[in-house]
Amino acid sequence: MDVNEVLLPGVGMRYEFVNHEGDRMGVVARRSGDFELMVYESVDPDEARLVFRLTGEEADALAEILGAPRIAERFADLAKEVPGLSAGQVEVRAGGPFVDRPLGETRARTRTGASIVAVVRGGEVIASPGPGQVLSAGDVLVVIGTHDGIAAVEQIIQADR
Amino acid sequence: MKVSVALLLELGVILAALSLLGALARRFALSPIPLYLLAGLALGEGGIAPVPAAGPFVETGAGIGVVLLLLVLGLEFTVPEFTVSLRRHLPSAAVDLVLNAAPGAVVGWLLDLDAAGILALAGVTYISSSGIIARLLSDLGRLGNRETPAVLSVLVLEDFAMAAYLPLLAVVAAGGTWRQALLGVLLALGAVLAAFAVSYWWGHHLGRVLLRLRPDAEQLLLRVLGVTLIVAALAEAVHISAAVGAFIVGLALTGEAADRARQVLSPLRDLFAAVFFLAIGLSVRPETLLPVLPVALLLGVVTALTKVAAGWYAARREGVGRRGRLRAGTALIARGEFSLVMIGLVGVRQDRLGALVSAYVLLIAVAGPVVTRFAGTRPALRAEAARKGDTRVAAEQGQGSGTAG
Numbered sequence: 001m002d003v004n005e006v007l008l009p010g011v012g013m014r015y016e017f018v019n020h021e022g023d024r025m026g027v028v029a030r031r032s033g034d035f036e037l038m039v040y041e042s043v044d045p046d047e048a049r050l051v052f053r054l055t056g057e058e059a060d061a062l063a064e065i066l067g068a069p070r071i072a073e074r075f076a077d078l079a080k081e082v083p084g085l086s087a088g089q090v091e092v093r094a095g096g097p098f099v100d101r102p103l104g105e106t107r108a109r110t111r112t113g114a115s116i117v118a119v120v121r122g123g124e125v126i127a128s129p130g131p132g133q134v135l136s137a138g139d140v141l142v143v144i145g146t147h148d149g150i151a152a153v154e155q156i157i158q159a160d161r
Numbered sequence: 162m163k164v165s166v167a168l169l170l171e172l173g174v175i176l177a178a179l180s181l182l183g184a185l186a187r188r189f190a191l192s193p194i195p196l197y198l199l200a201g202l203a204l205g206e207g208g209i210a211p212v213p214a215a216g217p218f219v220e221t222g223a224g225i226g227v228v229l230l231l232l233v234l235g236l237e238f239t240v241p242e243f244t245v246s247l248r249r250h251l252p253s254a255a256v257d258l259v260l261n262a263a264p265g266a267v268v269g270w271l272l273d274l275d276a277a278g279i280l281a282l283a284g285v286t287y288i289s290s291s292g293i294i295a296r297l298l299s300d301l302g303r304l305g306n307r308e309t310p311a312v313l314s315v316l317v318l319e320d321f322a323m324a325a326y327l328p329l330l331a332v333v334a335a336g337g338t339w340r341q342a343l344l345g346v347l348l349a350l351g352a353v354l355a356a357f358a359v360s361y362w363w364g365h366h367l368g369r370v371l372l373r374l375r376p377d378a379e380q381l382l383l384r385v386l387g388v389t390l391i392v393a394a395l396a397e398a399v400h401i402s403a404a405v406g407a408f409i410v411g412l413a414l415t416g417e418a419a420d421r422a423r424q425v426l427s428p429l430r431d432l433f434a435a436v437f438f439l440a441i442g443l444s445v446r447p448e449t450l451l452p453v454l455p456v457a458l459l460l461g462v463v464t465a466l467t468k469v470a471a472g473w474y475a476a477r478r479e480g481v482g483r484r485g486r487l488r489a490g491t492a493l494i495a496r497g498e499f500s501l502v503m504i505g506l507v508g509v510r511q512d513r514l515g516a517l518v519s520a521y522v523l524l525i526a527v528a529g530p531v532v533t534r535f536a537g538t539r540p541a542l543r544a545e546a547a548r549k550g551d552t553r554v555a556a557e558q559g560q561g562s563g564t565a566g
Contacts, residue, residue: 009242009313010295011304026305038305046485047538048305 035059087142088150089120090157094137097159104131112152114145167214175204175215179435190300190534192293194497195526197435198519201442202450212443219440226437227502228393228407229430232385234291234320235411236419236426240361243321246314253311253475254318257493260467262287268460269514277334278514281507284326285518286464290497290526291316297530298492308476308489315475315493323499324353324405327506331402334507341400349401356412368418382425385410404502434498441501441519449516457520461528468493487537495529496522 006014012030019025024040026048033056038048054062080086092099098106109115119126119133120140126133135141141157143150179197186193204212212219247254265286269279294316303309328345337345359367371384389410396406414422472490481489504518 006310007242007245008304008310009246009317010237010291011299011313014305014310028304030304036302036304038302040305044482044484046307046481047488048302050302050305 084146085144086147086150087144088154090141090143090150090154092135092137092139092141093158096137096157098135098157099137101135102131103129103133103135106153106156108143108153108156111156112145112149114143114149114153116141116153117144118142165214168218171212171215172218175200175212175219175439176435179439183435190297191530192290192296192495192497192526193435194290194293194438194501195523197438198442198501198523201439202445202447202519203442204439205443216443219436219443222433222436223440223505224403224437225390226430226433226435226440227404227505228389229426229433230437230498230502231404232389232407232411233423233426233430235356235408236414236423238317238320238412239415240357243317243357246317250311250314250318250475250478253315253471253478254322256474257315257319257468257471258287258322260471261464264460264463264467268456272456272513272517274514277330277507280330280333281503281514282518284323284330284503285496285500285521286460286467288319288323288496288499288503289316289468289493290495290499290529291320293495293497293526293530294492297495297533301534303488303492306485306488307479308472308481308485311475311479311481312472312489312492315471320499321353324408325350327405327503328401330503330506331405332400335400337400345399345401348399349396349405352396352401352405352409353412356409359413360415364413364415364418367413368416371414371418372421378425381421382429385414385422385426386429402506404506437505438498438501441505441515445515445519446512449512450520453513453517453520457517457524460517460521461524464496465494465525465528465532484537488533491529491533491536493529494532495526497526 001017001019004016006016008014008028012028012032014026014028016024016026024045026038026040028036028038030036035054035056035058037051037054039051040048103116103119106116117128118141119129119135120142121136121138141153143153145153178200179193182196182200183193186196203209205216262283266279266283269282272278274282294312298304298309298312325346328349329342332342332345371381376384389407392410393403393406396409397403411419469487469490472493473486476486476489500518500522504515507514
């Protein structure tokens with residue numbers, strides 16, 4: 001799905017996309033932390049119909065219902081506080097070397113210095129997973145470390161078997 | 162320390178009256194600026210109640226109000242937003258400038274004003290009120306509309322143009338030569354670009370210095386306000402206007418520092434900006450208002466049409482349809498706080514000019530939002546927007562009654 005980003009100077013950012021049914025939708029993320037959701041109707045494609053407004057807190061709740069990607073974003077915010085540190089997501093692909101293997105076997109931290117701070121599985125988040133945590137295909141690992149470290153973890157996890 | 166009973170009482174009554182007026186304006190989804198102006202006109206010399214004790218405070222506060230208005234404007238500015246706007250809408254900004262400064266200049270010339278008067282009037286009709294319009298677009302639920310980025314971009318570029326224009330006006334108003342004026346403009350633009358550079362490359366360091374030792378709100382307020390007033394004073398001393406100095410400080414701050422500064426400064430800005438609008442109203446004698454009313458009305462109609470044309474052009478560049486272009490154009494009509502800043506800068510010593518601009522802003526700050534509310538919107542949608550507005554206001558105020566729709 002293509003998400004079109006439009007800058008709204010002084011207000012924030014607007015994200016637009018078309019869903020599988022052909023409805024055009026927009027989400028305005030305001031600088032104040034509030035959100036607005038809208039749909040575009042065919043009569044005047046330039047005009048949006050405001051569906052609802054959300055406070056930052058309500059948007060968090062909605063995002064949690066819809067899925068976990070926001071969690072990785074929050075880690076990214078956290079990582080921004082420390083210069084040089086960033087957060088990344090690494091998917092455990094089916095057929096990869098560590099599918100159904102415990103996390104400890106990757107020896108990711110020893111080899112790269114980057115830490116796997118969470119495993120996102122479906123809508124669930126396994127926070128601070130131990131070395132015994134068994135990975136499965138489709139898991140998304142939230143990794144915090146340097147850019148190189150995150151890239152190295154990706155290479156390890158997604159290496160050919 | 163002796164507390165002046167008269168001062169406290171007068172000020173208290175004035176602020177209480179302003180709060181009532183502000184609540185009234187919000188109820189009808191209008192900007193409170195014209196009402197503050199009216200309150201100023203009603204008070205003072207020749208008005209219903211003279212305020213001798215509060216006068217000096219209002220005068221001092223007005224200067225701080227201008228500084229705070231521009232500081233917060235600068236805090237809202239970011240370099241990426243400016244460059245994106247510049248890239249996409251430089252022609253729109255040029256069209257906007259030519260179409261909207263011209264009517265003011267021509268009327269100033271016809272009224273036989275001096276150079277400063279003509280220049281000021283051109284600025285007054287040029288600059289839309291980004292405060293009124295940003296709020297209006299949000300209230301009308303238009304942030305999702307295709308034409309909205311064009312409108313916001315034009316506003317950003319107007320605000321930036323003001324940084325070049327204010328020093329020009331300041332020097333000309335002070336009776337300086339054109340060469341001094343040019344120097345002032347170059348100095349101001351240089352300072353603004355320097356502030357941009359600082360903000361872009363060293364903004365985080367600056368923020369860290371400002372947020373050192375995790376200041377509480379009080380500390381942060383004092384730090385930012387102190388620095389701003391010093392820079393504003395320096396700017397005034399080299400004739401590029403205190404307002405531009407404050408704007409530069411605002412530009413230089415970015416990220417978390419800017420967000421937090423905006424949070425602590427906004428209430429202060431609201432207070433002193435209200436005092437500033439009041440001061441403009443106070444400095445105009447009410448009986449001078451009536452003779453200039455026809456001119457103000459004519460200027461209002463003409464500059465409403467020229468703004469519609471400018472907005473139409475900007476929206477067309479974004480590939481927006483006719484209805485959207487009309488919405489964009491009418492949204493830009495409202496002038497407000499910055500038109501008054503300009504008139505504050507030349508001083509209302511020019512009696513006719515002060516009266517004309519007050520009348521003009523009164524008319525257009527009310528008419529602009531009303532016109533755009535009914536322009537280019539499908540009837541069913543309008544009802545919907547009104548309903549949404551209702552529930553939101555009701556939720557905020559904890560009472561369920563209708564606002565104007």
